Amino acid sequence: MTVDGGESARVFNQYVAMARLLGAHLRERGVPTLFLRGAVPGRGRDEMVRGFQAGEAPIFLPSLK
Numbered sequence: 001m002t003v004d005g006g007e008s009a010r011v012f013n014q015y016v017a018m019a020r021l022l023g024a025h026l027r028e029r030g031v032p033t034l035f036l037r038g039a040v041p042g043r044g045r046d047e048m049v050r051g052f053q054a055g056e057a058p059i060f061l062p063s064l065k
Contacts, residue, residue: 007058008057008058008059009058009059009060010052010062011059011060011061012062012063012064013062013063014063014064015063016037016038019061019062019063022061023059023061026059032056032057032058032059033061034052034056034060034061036048036049036062036063037062037063038063048060
């Protein structure tokens with residue numbers, strides 16, 4: 001699986017377990033992801049958002065829980 005054309009996506013999910021499964025599925029196929037969950041401290045959240053905006057990973061998986 002590839003992300004063509006430099007596109008990116010945010011995939012919001014209510015369930016941490018499902019976001020982990022999706023992230024693992026994508027990484028197994030060579031697609032880097034960033035996984036943001038409620039346990040990540042504020043500074044880490046800011047760094048993840050900056051990383052996504054800078055193109056470090058085309059898929060951002062924020063969990064709503």
